[in-house]
Amino acid sequence: MDKTIVIIGVGALGSHLVLLGRNWPVRFTAIDFDRVEKKNTMSQFHSRMGVGRNKAQAMQQAMQGLFGLRLEAVPHKLTADNAARLLDGADLVVDCVDNAEARRVISQTVRAAGIPCLHGAVAADGSYARVMWDASFSPDEGAEGVATCEDGEHLPFVAFVAARMADAVQRFLKDDEQVSSHLHPGGILLV
Secondary structure, eight states, rough: OOEEEEEEEOOOHHHHHHHHHHHHEEEEEEEEOBBBBBGGTTTTSSOOGGGGHHHHHHHHHHHHHOOOOOOOEEOSSOTTTTTTHHHOOSEEEEOOSSSSSHHHHHHHHHHHOOOOEEEEOOTSSOOOOOEGGGGGGOOOOSSSSSOOOOTTTTTTHHHHHHHHHHHHHHHHEEEEEOOOOOOOOOEEEEO
C-alpha cells in the first residue's frame, strides 16, 4: 500500500465507491460528518445496523467486518478551516459530497496542494451524473445538499455512477490516466 485515497462523503456515491475499491492496494480515509438514517439504507451501502452512527465510522466498521479492510474514519465536516489538514498526505482525493460550497473548498484545497481529485455528482432526480477530474470540473450552483434518491428509486443509476468512478480511480492508480465522463441512465459520454 503506497497510496492514500481520501473519500469525502460516504453516502450514495462514496459508500458504493469504497465497496467497489475494497481490493485496491491503498489506504482509505473516509471523511463524513453525517449520520446514517433509516432512509439511507435504501440508496447507500449502509445497513440498518449503522442507523444512528456517523457514516464514516459505520463504513469503517462495515468494511472491517465484511472484508477485513482497514479504513480510517474522520467523523467531521470538511471546511475551509480544516481542509488542508484533513487532506494532507492524500495521493488522491475523491469528492462524493452533495453541495457546491463543499466542492469549492475541496477544489481550492487540492489545487493549492497539487493533489489529484476526482469529483462525482448525481442529480437529485437521477437524470444525470458527472465523473470529472478537477481540471475539468466546476461545481453546480444548484440546490444545496439535495439528497439523491431518498427512496432508493435511482439505486441502479447511483451504482452505475459509482462503478464509473471506481473505473476512473483504477485507471488513475494503474497508469495515471484521468478519464472523465457525463452519464445519464441510458449511457455514457467520455470527455
